Structure formats: structure tokens, C-alpha cells
Amino acid sequence: MADPIVVVRDVYKEFYREKITIPVLMGINLEMAAGDFLSLMGPSGSGKSTLLNLVAGLDQPTSGNVTVVGSHLGEMSEGELAQWRSQHVGFVFQLYNLIPVLTAYENVELPLTLAPLTRRERDEHVRAALEVVGLGDRMDHYPRQLSGGQEQRVSIARAIATDPTLFVADEPTGDLDAKSAGEILDLLERLNRDFGKTIIMVTHDPNAAARAKRLVHLDKGVLAGTVETPQASSQAGGRR
Amino acid sequence: MTSLKYIWRNVIRHKLRSSLTVLSIGFSLALLTVLLGYMAMQDVWGEEAQKHNRIVVMSKEGFAGLLPITVVDKVREMPAVKAAVPYSWFGGEYKEEKMSFAQFSTDAKHVMNVWDEYKMDPAQLSEWQKDRQGCVVDRRLAEKRGWQIGEKIPIKGTYFPFDLDLRLCGFFEAPQYTDSLWFHREYLDEGLKAGNPKGRAVGKTGMVFVKVTNDAAIPGLIDAIDDSFESSDNPTRTQTEAAFAQMFVDMLGGMRLFIIMIGAVVVFALTLVAANAMAMSTRERTTEVAVLKAIGFPRGRVLRMILGEACLIALFGGLLGVTMGCGLLEGLHALNSQYFPFRLSEFAGLWLGWLAVISAFVGLASGIVPAVLAARRSVIDGLRRVI
Numbered sequence: 107m108a109d110p111i112v113v114v115r116d117v118y119k120e121f122y123r124e125k126i127t128i129p130v131l132m133g134i135n136l137e138m139a140a141g142d143f144l145s146l147m148g149p150s151g152s153g154k155s156t157l158l159n160l161v162a163g164l165d166q167p168t169s170g171n172v173t174v175v176g177s178h179l180g181e182m183s184e185g186e187l188a189q190w191r192s193q194h195v196g197f198v199f200q201l202y203n204l205i206p207v208l209t210a211y212e213n214v215e216l217p218l219t220l221a222p223l224t225r226r227e228r229d230e231h232v233r234a235a236l237e238v239v240g241l242g243d244r245m246d247h248y249p250r251q252l253s254g255g256q257e258q259r260v261s262i263a264r265a266i267a268t269d270p271t272l273f274v275a276d277e278p279t280g281d282l283d284a285k286s287a288g289e290i291l292d293l294l295e296r297l298n299r300d301f302g303k304t305i306i307m308v309t310h311d312p313n314a315a316a317r318a319k320r321l322v323h324l325d326k327g328v329l330a331g332t333v334e335t336p337q338a339s340s341q342a343g344g345r346r
Numbered sequence: 347m348t349s350l351k352y353i354w355r356n357v358i359r360h361k362l363r364s365s366l367t368v369l370s371i372g373f374s375l376a377l378l379t380v381l382l383g384y385m386a387m388q389d390v391w392g393e394e395a396q397k398h399n400r401i402v403v404m405s406k407e408g409f410a411g412l413l414p415i416t417v418v419d420k421v422r423e424m425p426a427v428k429a430a431v432p433y434s435w436f437g438g439e440y441k442e443e444k445m446s447f448a449q450f451s452t453d454a455k456h457v458m459n460v461w462d463e464y465k466m467d468p469a470q471l472s473e474w475q476k477d478r479q480g481c482v483v484d485r486r487l488a489e490k491r492g493w494q495i496g497e498k499i500p501i502k503g504t505y506f507p508f509d510l511d512l513r514l515c516g517f518f519e520a521p522q523y524t525d526s527l528w529f530h531r532e533y534l535d536e537g538l539k540a541g542n543p544k545g546r547a548v549g550k551t552g553m554v555f556v557k558v559t560n561d562a563a564i565p566g567l568i569d570a571i572d573d574s575f576e577s578s579d580n581p582t583r584t585q586t587e588a589a590f591a592q593m594f595v596d597m598l599g600g601m602r603l604f605i606i607m608i609g610a611v612v613v614f615a616l617t618l619v620a621a622n623a624m625a626m627s628t629r630e631r632t633t634e635v636a637v638l639k640a641i642g643f644p645r646g647r648v649l650r651m652i653l654g655e656a657c658l659i660a661l662f663g664g665l666l667g668v669t670m671g672c673g674l675l676e677g678l679h680a681l682n683s684q685y686f687p688f689r690l691s692e693f694a695g696l697w698l699g700w701l702a703v704i705s706a707f708v709g710l711a712s713g714i715v716p717a718v719l720a721a722r723r724s725v726i727d728g729l730r731r732v733i
Contacts, residue, residue, distance in 0.1 A: 164640060164725045185644055192642020199729070203637045207355035217641045219349075264641070 112138035117170035145315035148324035196265030200277035202257040211245040235263040255286025371663025374616040379671020395587035403554040406581040412550035426563035429459035432551030438501035470516025480515035481529040508537035525683035620712035628716040636728020649721040656713025664705025
């Protein structure tokens with residue numbers, strides 16, 4: 107593997123609920139190279155969302171190290187992590203999580219207000235992101251005026267607007283019909299293939315998982331196996 | 347898109363809830379505006395009274411007591427007295443009105459020397475002095491009632507057993523609206539004598555208003571007057587006009603403290619109402635706030651956005667309340683100038699600034715707990731419903 111941009115080393119994560127310690131991740135080791143597309147699968151409670159949160163800098167491990175794009179996330183303060191996320195991570199959530207009082211344009215613009223950009227530069231980024239997801243004609247629509255698939259595409263536009271290094275997607279197709287799910291997966295695949303974006307995706311859907319290059323199985327907090335998908339071979343073949 | 351735009355969108359997100367919160371703050375602050383305004387008005391009355399070097403002599407028994415009219419002449423002879431007049435509240439009813447304007451019996455010859463800041467046409471004053479049944483009124487009162495010179499003004503006695511049949515001889519102009527009518531003390535005295543020559547009020551006056559030559563002489567004169575009548579059948583209680591004005595407030599029994607207490611309770615209650623609305627609003631947006639923090643919004647910015655929302659609602663409520671309260675004060679002045687003698691422009695001051703401070707306090711106090719909780723809540727907890 108080329109120089110990894112995500113390195114998870116001997117990570118343990120425990121939660122404390124009413125004086126009871128609940129181990130969620132136990133000695134996880136994982137690496138992702140730039141341009142990788144990895145699916146995390148496993149039964150409920152296996153720890154996949156927890157692992158995703160650690161890689162995205164939303165949470166910190168009980169022990170072990172998580173290094174993403176050269177930053178040791180365990181050593182950063184909450185404020186530093188927030189700034190780091192704004193620069194390096196794009197989020198796609200299962201329920202889209204758009205701000206209902208903002209238009210599609212304004213939702214996409216939201217993370218850009220944290221960046222040192224002029225209004226004109228922000229405008230260019232927003233329009234480009236919405237064009238990439240095919241919603242250039244829906245900029246002034248509020249989330250309630252969009253279908254589920256369109257909302258998720260706005261959510262993806264919001265994630266790519268800042269041009270982050272890493273995309274984290276949590277069940278991005280979990281709330282969509284098959285057609286819309288297919289469109290979203292096509293979009294993620296395109297971002298990975300054409301724009302070289304590194305994606306880590308949690309999913310329960312084997313068809314969605316198959317779109318990734320690698321499939322990582324988690325079971326009871328440990329890595330149960332890693333599989334290279336046919337997608338990886340076909341893309342590699344394509345590149346050849 | 348600016349933060350302010352996002353804050354504004356959140357304010358109007360639940361229009362009914364925001365409107366009700368604004369209205370609750372508005373009505374509470376309207377009440378507070380009237381209370382604070384009333385206190386400010388009392389202060390202005392006291393300050394205004396201090397400017398004119400006047401003192402008031404009344405019976406030691408207070409408003410219930412009466413002084414013999416001879417007291418006036420004795421006071422006139424004292425050093426540093428520029429002028430002195432008897433002054434009695436008549437308290438009659440004009441036509442069918444229960445709460446009509448104020449009427450006072452006085453001495454037409456000297457009254458303009460006591461209230462020398464008032465203006466009156468000398469011809470009208472002379473006309474009044476000559477006409478025993480004549481009267482003069484505040485010009486604004488005459489304008490309000492549409493009275494002209496020569497107007498017959500019947501006043502039915504309620505406190506005194508005598509009905510007045512007055513003729514309007516002129517108008518005086520005071521710096522502040524007085525809502526008052528002046529008539530001859532002799533006319534009242536003769537009427538009372540005719541009814542009962544040994545009546546309690548015959549040959550008496552309720553108060554004596556005294557114009558003093560300079561303010562430095564006031565304390566000595568007050569002592570001199572009270573000392574000279576101390577051993578008589580009619581001991582006096584003399585005070586400055588400002589203290590006299592304050593007496594009306596004191597008569598209401600610690601009114602100022604009462605007003606402040608009401609105000610504090612009102613502010614506390616409306617802060618709870620606003621805080622409840624903000625808490626509901628932010629609880630409904632737990633996931634949304636978590637998303638903002640996930641994409642990189644720092645705690646401080648989240649805190650400021652929620653506080654800004656609370657402050658904006660409080661600002662609207664404050665503006666509404668102060669506008670309504672000021673309108674009420676103007677309305678009360680128009681309706682009853684005896685108890686609300688000043689226009690808002692005459693007593694507007696720092697107290698209006700305090701209302702702005704109270705609005706800001708309500709905004710900050712109602713928003714601080716939900717804002718801090720939202721800012722401190724972990725992103726994971728906030729997203730739990732989703733992730």
C-alpha cells in the first residue's frame with residue numbers, strides 16, 4: 107500500500123454506562139491509502155459506527171492511535187479537532203441532516219463559512235459542488251422541497267464543497283429507495299474514481315458495500331476480515 | 347450566508363412559538379415600562395418642583411387638617427417670602443364626569459407671583475381678578491375641552507357642600523400640563539358661609555403655597571414658619587414643593603419598592619417563559635447542532651448563534667413592550683393628567699435605557715443554559731439518533 111492517509115493502530119474503545127464498562131472496539135488495526143474506498147460491514151453493535159467516528163475525529167479512542175492525514179487525532183483538543191474536521195473531513199449521514207431552514211445552496215455553503223474564502227470564492231465552490239451532484243437547478247430549493255435522493259445529493263455536495271481529504275459516509279443509502287440508492291452509490295463511486303477521494307462507508311447493504319474497493323467486516327469489536335471487492339480489480343483493470 | 351441570516355431563519359422557524367414568546371416578553375415589558383415610567387414621572391415632578399423655590403405650608407394633621415386664612419398674611423410678612431397664596435383642592439365634578447380635571451381655590455391677586463414661571467395674558471388676569479365667579483384654566487385643558495373665554499363651567503361640590511358656577515376669564519400656560527382650574531377662594535368661602543356660617547371649612551385653606559426669594563433661604567424659612575405656629579391652635583407642617591410631590595408617592599405606601607418588586611417578578615417570570623421556549627427550540631435541534639459541530643463549527647460559534655437567537659427574540663419582545671408601554675403612558679396622560687401630568691418626552695430618560703438592559707438580560711439569561719448545553723453536548727450524543 108502507498109503511504110496510508112488513515113492509520114488506526116491498536117485502537118480500543120470503551121464506553122461507560124451506569125458504572126458498567128462496555129468494550130466496543132478491541133485492538134483494531136486498519137490502514138487506508140489515498141484514493142481508497144472502504145466499506146465497513148457488520149452486525150449492529152459490532153463497532154463500525156464507533157470506528158467511523160474515531161477516523162472522522164468525532165470521538166477519541168480509549169487507547170491506541172488514530173492518525174489521519176498526518177494528524178494524531180488523540181493528541182488534539184476539541185477545538186483543534188473541530189478545525190481539523192472542517193478542513194479534512196466531509197460527512198454524509200443516513201438521514202441527510204440538512205438544515206431545514208436553509209436552501210440547498212445555503213446548506214452547501216455552510217461549511218465554507220468556516221474557511222478563509224471570499225463571498226465570490228464561496229459562491230464558486232457551492233455552484234461547482236451542486237453541479238457535480240447534478241442539482242445545479244435546485245439551488246434555491248429548501249430540503250422539504252426535495253426528494254430523499256436529492257437531499258442526500260445536497261448532503262454530498264455539502265461534504266465535497268470544502269474539498270476534504272476524507273469522506274465518511276454512514277449508511278448513505280439506508281433511507282433511500284433502490285433507484286435513489288443506486289444514484290448515490292454511483293455518485294460516491296464517481297467521486298472516488300474521477301476525483302480520487304478517499305471514502306470510508308458504513309453500510310448494512312451488501313450491494314452498496316460491493317461498490318467499494320475493500321470490504322472490512324467487524325464483529326464484536328474486532329476486525330473479522332478484509333476482502334478486496336471485484337470493484338477494486340475492475341478499477342485497477344480500468345486504470346491499466 | 348452570514349450567521350445573522352441563519353439566526354434569523356431559526357427565529358422564524360416556528361413562527362407561532364416565536365410570536366408567542368415575543369408577545370409574552372412584550373406584554374411583560376409593557377407593564378414594566380408603565381411602572382418605571384410612572385416612577386420616572388414622579389422624579390421629574392420632584393425635580394421640576396425644586397427649580398422654583400416654592401414651599402408648601404399645610405396643617406400638621408396633613409391633608410385632613412385645614413389652616414385659618416390668617417396664616418397666609420402672617421407668612422407673607424416673613425423674611426425671604428416673595429409671595430404666598432391660599433390653595434385648596436375643591437374636588438368637584440364637572441357635569442357627569444367622575445374623574446374630571448383638578449380645581450383649586452386660590453388668591454387671584456397673588457397666584458401668578460407664586461407660580462411666576464406660568465404665563466398669562468395680563469388683560470385676562472385682570473378680568474379674572476375683577477370677576478368673583480371667574481376662573482382661569484390651563485390652556486391645554488381649555489383646548490382639550492374646546493372652552494372659550496366666557497364659557498360657563500358648573501362644578502358640583504362633592505367634598506365641599508357648595509356648587510360652583512364659574513365663568514372662564516382666561517388661560518394660563520405652564521411648562522408642564524397641569525390639568526387645573528383656578529377660582530377665587532372668596533367665592534368658595536362666601537358660598538360655604540351662606541350654607542353654614544360655622545362650617546368647618548369657612549375661613550380656612552387647605553394649603554399655603556409660598557414663593558421664596560432664593561433657595562438658600564428655604565430651610566430657615568421652613569423652620570421659622572413651623573416654629574411660629576407651633577404653639578398655636580393650628581400647628582403647621584412646612585416642606586419644599588419637591589417634598590410635597592414626593593409625599594404623594596409616599597402616601598401610596600412604599601410604592602417605589604412595590605413597583606421594583608413587581609418589576610423583578612415580571613422579569614423573572616418572563617425570563618423563565620423565554621428560557622422554556624429556547625430550551626424547546628434547541629432540544630428539537632439537537633441533531634442539527636451536532637451536525638454543525640461535526641462539520642467543524644467550534645463550540646463558541648454554536649454558543650453565540652443560540653444566544654443570538656434568544657437575544658433577537660428578546661429584542662423584538664423588548665421593542666414591542668417598550669412601544670406598547672410608551673403608548674400606554676401617553677394614553678394615560680391624555681386620559682388623566684392629574685395622575686399622569688407629564689408627556690413621555692418630558693420624563694423619557696435613563697429608565698428607557700434600563701428597559702433595553704432588561705431586554706438584553708432576558709435574552710442572555712433565557713439563552714445561556716440551552717446555548718451552553720448545546721455547545722457542550724458531544725457530537726456523538728447529538729448524532730446518536732442518526733449514526
